[in-house]
Amino acid sequence: MSESPSIAVHEQFDDLAQQRESAHLGMWIFLGTELMFFGGLFLGYTVYRISYPRAFAEAAHHLDLVMGSLNTYILLTSSFLYSLAISTYRARHRGPTLVLLGLAMLLGIIFLGIKGSEYYEDWEHGFLPGPAFTYQGPDHDHVLLFFVLYFIATGLHALHLLIGIFVTLVLIGLVVRSWFVKDREVAIEVFGLYWHFVDFIWIFIFPLFYLLGGP
Amino acid sequence: MSLAFQAVEIDPRRAPENYLSKRGIFSWLFTTDHKRIGILYLISIIGFFFIGAVAALIMRLNLLTPRGDLVQAEMYNRLFTLHGVLMVWFFLIPSIPNVLGNFILPILIGARDLAFPKLNLLSWYVFMLGGAFVLYAVLIGGADTGWTFYTPYSSTYANSHVVLMATGVFVSGFSSILTGLNFIVTTHTMRAPGVTWFKLRLFVWSNYATSVIMVLATPVLAITLLLLSIERIWKVGVFNPALGGDPVLFQHLFWFYSHPAVYIMILPGMGVVSELVAAYSRKRIFGYTFVAFASIAIAVIGFLVWGHHMFVAGQSTYGAMVFSFLSYLVAVPSAIKVFNWTATLRKGNIRLDTPMLYAIGFIGLFAAGGMTGLFLAALGVDMHVHDTYFVIAHFHYIMVGGMVLAFMGGLHYWWPKISGRLYPEFIAKMAAIVTFLGFNLTFFPQYVLGYLGMPRRYHAYPEQFQVFHVLSTAGATILGVGYALPFFYLLWSCRYGRPAGPNPWKAKGFEWEIPSPPPTHNFEVTPVQTEPPYNYNPAEPDPIEARGE
Amino acid sequence: MTENARPASFLTFICLAALLGVSILVSRLHLGPLRIVIILLLAAGQGLLVLLNFMRARLSSPLIWAAAAASFLWLGILFSLALSDYLTRPVTW
Numbered sequence A: 001m002s003e004s005p006s007i008a009v010h011e012q013f014d015d016l017a018q019q020r021e022s023a024h025l026g027m028w029i030f031l032g033t034e035l036m037f038f039g040g041l042f043l044g045y046t047v048y049r050i051s052y053p054r055a056f057a058e059a060a061h062h063l064d065l066v067m068g069s070l071n072t073y074i075l076l077t078s079s080f081l082y083s084l085a086i087s088t089y090r091a092r093h094r095g096p097t098l099v100l101l102g103l104a105m106l107l108g109i110i111f112l113g114i115k116g117s118e119y120y121e122d123w124e125h126g127f128l129p130g131p132a133f134t135y136q137g138p139d140h141d142h143v144l145l146f147f148v149l150y151f152i153a154t155g156l157h158a159l160h161l162l163i164g165i166f167v168t169l170v171l172i173g174l175v176v177r178s179w180f181v182k183d184r185e186v187a188i189e190v191f192g193l194y195w196h197f198v199d200f201i202w203i204f205i206f207p208l209f210y211l212l213g214g215p
Numbered sequence B: 001m002s003l004a005f006q007a008v009e010i011d012p013r014r015a016p017e018n019y020l021s022k023r024g025i026f027s028w029l030f031t032t033d034h035k036r037i038g039i040l041y042l043i044s045i046i047g048f049f050f051i052g053a054v055a056a057l058i059m060r061l062n063l064l065t066p067r068g069d070l071v072q073a074e075m076y077n078r079l080f081t082l083h084g085v086l087m088v089w090f091f092l093i094p095s096i097p098n099v100l101g102n103f104i105l106p107i108l109i110g111a112r113d114l115a116f117p118k119l120n121l122l123s124w125y126v127f128m129l130g131g132a133f134v135l136y137a138v139l140i141g142g143a144d145t146g147w148t149f150y151t152p153y154s155s156t157y158a159n160s161h162v163v164l165m166a167t168g169v170f171v172s173g174f175s176s177i178l179t180g181l182n183f184i185v186t187t188h189t190m191r192a193p194g195v196t197w198f199k200l201r202l203f204v205w206s207n208y209a210t211s212v213i214m215v216l217a218t219p220v221l222a223i224t225l226l227l228l229s230i231e232r233i234w235k236v237g238v239f240n241p242a243l244g245g246d247p248v249l250f251q252h253l254f255w256f257y258s259h260p261a262v263y264i265m266i267l268p269g270m271g272v273v274s275e276l277v278a279a280y281s282r283k284r285i286f287g288y289t290f291v292a293f294a295s296i297a298i299a300v301i302g303f304l305v306w307g308h309h310m311f312v313a314g315q316s317t318y319g320a321m322v323f324s325f326l327s328y329l330v331a332v333p334s335a336i337k338v339f340n341w342t343a344t345l346r347k348g349n350i351r352l353d354t355p356m357l358y359a360i361g362f363i364g365l366f367a368a369g370g371m372t373g374l375f376l377a378a379l380g381v382d383m384h385v386h387d388t389y390f391v392i393a394h395f396h397y398i399m400v401g402g403m404v405l406a407f408m409g410g411l412h413y414w415w416p417k418i419s420g421r422l423y424p425e426f427i428a429k430m431a432a433i434v435t436f437l438g439f440n441l442t443f444f445p446q447y448v449l450g451y452l453g454m455p456r457r458y459h460a461y462p463e464q465f466q467v468f469h470v471l472s473t474a475g476a477t478i479l480g481v482g483y484a485l486p487f488f489y490l491l492w493s494c495r496y497g498r499p500a501g502p503n504p505w506k507a508k509g510f511e512w513e514i515p516s517p518p519p520t521h522n523f524e525v526t527p528v529q530t531e532p533p534y535n536y537n538p539a540e541p542d543p544i545e546a547r548g549e
Numbered sequence C: 001m002t003e004n005a006r007p008a009s010f011l012t013f014i015c016l017a018a019l020l021g022v023s024i025l026v027s028r029l030h031l032g033p034l035r036i037v038i039i040l041l042l043a044a045g046q047g048l049l050v051l052l053n054f055m056r057a058r059l060s061s062p063l064i065w066a067a068a069a070a071s072f073l074w075l076g077i078l079f080s081l082a083l084s085d086y087l088t089r090p091v092t093w
Helices: A016-051 A053-060 A065-090 A094-124 A140-177 A182-211 B025-029 B034-062 B073-108 B117-139 B153-157 B162-189 B202-234 B247-281 B288-304 B317-345 B354-377 B379-385 B389-419 B425-452 B463-496 C002-027 C033-054 C062-086
Strands: none
Touching (some): A016 A053, A182 C033, B025 B034, B034 B073, B073 B247, B073 B389, B162 B202, B247 B288, B247 B354, B247 B389, B317 B354, B317 B379, B354 B379, C002 C033
């Protein structure tokens, strides 16, 4: 397959290397902002966990550990597949790249599906904060607090994942349509960073909410 | 000296192509040129400033009499909230970075544009979207929580449009983040050959430090406002003590952003002052390296002091002591800058042009305001003056006496570059002096008021404070005149001002080597920097010929 | 580099899956306060693996390292100074 000529570098840049470096640095800085964003939320969680350990442990038991664990493995795998996709793209293996990106995206969708079913379960059992919250134990207020933080954290995470899924779809389309174009490599790499970051955040959300409650 | 109204037309057939040449509203709304985006921001922030200033005027008129009979308490609360929100997020934070920074920063480093021009345009649209939310909220009644949105009042008990206001601020935060990201990447990757870090202009250093703060602090504001809105909409307790929440947690999260935010507001001003002091003393900045590192130090230490807003809020005594100590520390790099500027002035070939008047005004007023910050950092003193007019005077000295003066100075300094025209010097000088006098009359009495015990955010007060309030209001009207004058004569200059030429101030720097107004891509040929910045020789005679007015 | 990346990625994936499995198991054990510490350390380990291997932070420039490190440092500032308040408050329960 012959290589088509690379797309001209955007006019504010002097050369491709500068454009590439800028794209990478820009994405890392953006991920830094996302870390601070979730970080504020994690601070809130930490403060309240320190204050109400018993209530938080009790509340954590009402989460579905099996579903949560499964989801974590799913996201881990999709992260791995994304990593592979970048390698196969660099090696100019078009077919495998598309398959890997597609699978990663699919796993992301499955994650959201499982999350959605967990939410539904939580609502059915009366753990959705708001008027539908029907838990009646002694630590009612603090259990409610746990679930508020849980829904916000996982909800924000799911939103980020959803955006990631859409962008992956766009990337797949771009790869299909204009192959061997040098700056697509940057796009996939840079977006791969975002996808891995979404996984990274979940690596912390999962234990904080599902595992710290204990047996 | 007269303000003639004879249009100084420039023959379009002989005028070179510049960034203003392309006409039509869409060439502005879809531009990716950093210079045009700077102008878009300029127009926007003037609009927001005007609304915030009108709110302040109404407040000050109300405060002329002790009984507060011009507006009710409820209305007064909405006014100071609107004033704070607009002035902080829609005027001060974007003013120098998004107007002057956008326009001049790429040129200072020899670049054709910022690293991400489309993101730059997006940041303006996001800014306007945030502003639209806030203005809409104001039109339907506004919020009455103060710009600080303290819980649980804002999250549970307030009967005003908190979520809308908070959403507007939340959205505008993304504009900040995009700008900061753009500036950081640009400064790292787009410097022209020869522009090493220690040959950078100090304006660039300051904006870089500002951008680091923007990027690290603003996301925390975002999550805080989000949590606040969720609590308010779904009536679930995150900060509500009735449900086990901690209102002080809100304050920790809010001030983690909002304290560094004040450095977002002042650092660019300091960058401008460095430029002005060098250009109008015709001398290299004394201790360039110290000033550059001081910017970074302010940015870093500024993140460690937020608890000083919470000394009376209920945080632990030990936490308070740590924050108090660190707050003293943050004054050190600011003081280093003030000393270095002063040392630059010494034996310089000083020219008291309008921008220099603003710069010198900044140095004095910022120093005064900064020192009162030290008063506030002392735990015992803060107990007495917290939530009084003393605090208001402190931050207005820095923000208005410092930052706004720096903005005016920078705007005047680079105006010939931006517009291609000269403004009328005599009137500009008069406006600067009127502003300075009006400012001091407005805000100095407020230090006294605060010390005597007048609380902030009160629409009525005991009789004994009236004389100070009357002085303050009188000053405010004079200050208003000082602000209005440049608005008119700068606009006047766009059509009637003398063409400026590339370097009216005979200053040193890449921006003075290109035409005024600059061409769209700034440089015909990428410049190479061989000399250190501010390579002035004060011994040589003043090259600027006297201009008859 | 492309050929080497695949075995490294797979190894990382196996390690991640293993760490996750261990942390799930640990959460089911009665280890007292140590349990929380171990689980968080395991999470941090997973995070590091993702950061260093999947995200190729080790292959990027020092500038990228600095940007990533700064974000974590700042998160640390937020946590440490805020907790310095909470952990030194008089206990009321």
